[in-house]
Amino acid sequence: MKNINVDLSVKTGKIKPMNAVNNGPLGNSERGTTNFPDYAALEIPYARNHDASFYSGYGGEHTVDVHRIFKNFDADENDPASYIFEPTDMCVKNTLDAGTKVFYRLGASIEHGYKYGTYPPRDFAKWARICEHIIRHYNEGWANGFHYGIEYWEIWNEPDCRNNDGSNPCWQGTDEQFIDLYEVASKHLKKCFPRLKIGGPAFTAPKHAPFQLAFLKAVKEREMPFDFYSFHRYMKRPEQVFEAVELAKSSLNMFGIKKPELILNEWNYIKGWMTDEWRYSLRMEKSLKGASFIAGVMCTGQASDVDMLMYYDARPCGMCGLFDTDSLDRLKGYYTFLQFRELARLGNCVKTDAQNGDIYTCAATNGNDGAVFLTRYDDVDEADDEEVTINIDGVCAENGVNVEHYLLDGEHDSELVREERFYSQSFSLRLNMKMFDTYLLKIKMI
Numbered sequence: 001m002k003n004i005n006v007d008l009s010v011k012t013g014k015i016k017p018m019n020a021v022n023n024g025p026l027g028n029s030e031r032g033t034t035n036f037p038d039y040a041a042l043e044i045p046y047a048r049n050h051d052a053s054f055y056s057g058y059g060g061e062h063t064v065d066v067h068r069i070f071k072n073f074d075a076d077e078n079d080p081a082s083y084i085f086e087p088t089d090m091c092v093k094n095t096l097d098a099g100t101k102v103f104y105r106l107g108a109s110i111e112h113g114y115k116y117g118t119y120p121p122r123d124f125a126k127w128a129r130i131c132e133h134i135i136r137h138y139n140e141g142w143a144n145g146f147h148y149g150i151e152y153w154e155i156w157n158e159p160d161c162r163n164n165d166g167s168n169p170c171w172q173g174t175d176e177q178f179i180d181l182y183e184v185a186s187k188h189l190k191k192c193f194p195r196l197k198i199g200g201p202a203f204t205a206p207k208h209a210p211f212q213l214a215f216l217k218a219v220k221e222r223e224m225p226f227d228f229y230s231f232h233r234y235m236k237r238p239e240q241v242f243e244a245v246e247l248a249k250s251s252l253n254m255f256g257i258k259k260p261e262l263i264l265n266e267w268n269y270i271k272g273w274m275t276d277e278w279r280y281s282l283r284m285e286k287s288l289k290g291a292s293f294i295a296g297v298m299c300t301g302q303a304s305d306v307d308m309l310m311y312y313d314a315r316p317c318g319m320c321g322l323f324d325t326d327s328l329d330r331l332k333g334y335y336t337f338l339q340f341r342e343l344a345r346l347g348n349c350v351k352t353d354a355q356n357g358d359i360y361t362c363a364a365t366n367g368n369d370g371a372v373f374l375t376r377y378d379d380v381d382e383a384d385d386e387e388v389t390i391n392i393d394g395v396c397a398e399n400g401v402n403v404e405h406y407l408l409d410g411e412h413d414s415e416l417v418r419e420e421r422f423y424s425q426s427f428s429l430r431l432n433m434k435m436f437d438t439y440l441l442k443i444k445m446i
Contacts, residue, residue, distance in 0.1 A: 009394025010351035018298040020046040023315035024095030026057040035328040040098040048103040059087025067117040080143035107156040120173035128188035155200040190225035199228035206231045206248035220255040232266035238296030265310035291332035292436035295375035296360035303354035335414040339440040375438040383435040390429040408438040
């Protein structure tokens with residue numbers, strides 16, 4: 001038996017964007033299929049557009065990456081004819097039309113095989129000017145462009161990545177070359193666009209490794225723009241979010257860097273990266289276990305000092321737990337995002353036990369109604385049922401409250417399975433939770 005305590009009268013801050021993702025919706029395809037309405041219904045706050053070029057539905061090989069938009073590096077960066085914007089225009093518009101803001105990754109998609117776009121640019125200053133024109137296209141109308149006001153601009157992705165054979169699928173230069181590129185690009189872009197958020201570099205994890213520490217040391221000593229620190233963490237336990245965030249904070253403190261926004265902008269369930277563990281991970285990401293893991297990470301992220309979480313990936317692909325790759329049908333993970341949407345709508349996080357053993361919880365209120373979001377997760381395949389008591393306090397219940405139980409499990413897709421009514425400011429809810437059950441408990445004033 002576990003007890004979870006929730007006090008709706010004690011606000012602990014805003015519900016943060018724990019439900020941001022990588023990549024947006026698919027507009028209407030040549031086959032007439034789309035996930036646009038389902039995607040828009042989630043009210044996703046931000047979508048990072050990393051690896052968009054891998055998906056034909058977003059425009060494929062001509063999309064997002066700097067070297068795909070500006071294909072001939074010897075061309076004139078001041079000439080609109082040197083750029084191919086149309087596929088990325090479509091991708092960006094579809095995302096914005098769904099009510100989701102774009103988090104734009106400047107750089108290249110990962111290259112596991114042949115390397116082309118991940119080599120250091122021949123001229124760092126020219127690469128920075130190319131990025132400047134991409135920003136002007138989307139924010140200032142340059143080259144038949146737009147005035148979208150895209151705020152976040154991230155420089156590169158995973159320059160520290162290493163495969164088992166030592167190769168790097170994301171950066172073919174040295175650590176020092178990358179630091180120099182970041183310096184040139186960040187200073188140029190910040191000078192051109194002082195109000196935009198310039199940051200990066202989307203490290204694989206916030207380790208105390210030589211590259212990460214050298215980068216942060218240079219940020220401080222060379223006074224590089226660093227509005228946000230982005231990093232990744234693939235894991236099998238939701239509480240590993242805490243570990244990643246604390247590592248990031250401690251490494252910033254080592255160099256006296258005032259805390260920028262901390263953005264964990266790739267994460268998902270990974271038991272292991274090779275052979276059977278990799279195949280198992282892909283299956284679980286699309287399963288009920290993967291959905292429960294998502295809920296657990298959202299709850300621990302809300303309780304940590306991370307400012308934004310961005311799930312990898314909402315692009316229909318092997319690592320997408322929201323939509324079926326072929327049919328675009330909703331998967332179990334979709335409903336976890338649908339449930340967290342209700343917390344975001346309420347707006348204010350309230351006091352609760354973020355983790356109690358294998359129970360992960362987050363709760364919210366708008367000052368009147370409330371909601372409790374909880375899941376039972378552990379990195380196992382089977383477990384006995386467990387009795388869980390949710391002790392609710394701080395309810396304004398002059399005329400009573402209704403509590404609606406929405407369950408995500410093997411048989412239910414966040415469906416209403418139970419209703420209760422209470423007439424006091426304190427009461428308890430009792431749940432018999434199977435492993436990987438996820439509940440949204442809506443507390444509504446009568």
